[in-house]
């Protein structure tokens with residue numbers, strides 16, 4: 139068990155290439171064991187206690203980390219939006235210092251400024267894991283790459299079309315895929331709802347260094363050919379709202395439907411879920427033969443287990 143300083147995962151940019159790829163490979167290995175019927179209960183996190191602090195709604199990520207921690211033998215304690223003394227003025231730094239004396243990891247969804255999570259890392263005993271901040275959803279991307287690894291055997295060389303808002307899921311996907319070789323990630327986002335400039339520039343530069351391409355534009359013309367994956371996300375990202383009351387008009391052309399999938403006949407369809415059928419995706423695509431969105435959701439648990447093991451120095 140961990141004797142070295144805690145390993146935090148606030149951003150994918152915190153991970154070395156080997157750590158990122160190690161987490162993805164470990165998540166895929168756990169998924170394969172589960173598919174073979176091997177019980178995943180293990181004692182690798184026995185004696186640890188993981189805190190689950192979600193101030194925003196979650197079905198998948200919260201359950202993935204809770205079930206994953208329990209399967210690894212950890213204890214759990216959970217907090218909701220109203221539970222911590224930060225609500226009454228205790229500083230984030232003090233909160234992190236205190237929790238680190240009792241917990242070995244804190245999995246947190248704030249959907250807010252990642253600076254709050256960074257403040258909790260002002261200690262070296264408790265790992266802090268970002269389960270979604272405003273700018274990035276790093277554990278979603280790790281689960282997505284795990285899913286791609288399971289489906290295609292490797293991530294290198296894949297051609298991926300992301301359609302929809304340049305939100306925290308898209309940001310994490312761009313930061314993660316650009317770490318691989320020969321990948322083409324094409325982002326098609328409504329004008330005014332693209333990737334944050336710093337994230338896009340970082341992903342583009344990283345991709346170029348790896349012989350990959352990350353490219354964004356704001357229409358659906360001239361889609362790339364030979365696509366392996368079409369990916370979308372809900373138009374109303376968790377924890378956010380759109381000030382423009384006319385935002386739907388900008389998003390409507392970006393629906394993933396059978397006409398769009400006709401441009402990508404050999405591609406699988408991925409979605410981080412939750413979905414709104416009839417908005418970002420039609421039901422025939424989400425529930426159709428190309429969709430791997432529900433195995434993708436299951437893979438969040440195997441990936442969460444890999445993240446927890448990595449944070450605790452199991453491997």
Ligand code: CP
Nearest residue numbers: 196197198199410411
């Ligand atoms: N994809 C995702 O993060 O799902 P939840 O919001 O249900 O955790």
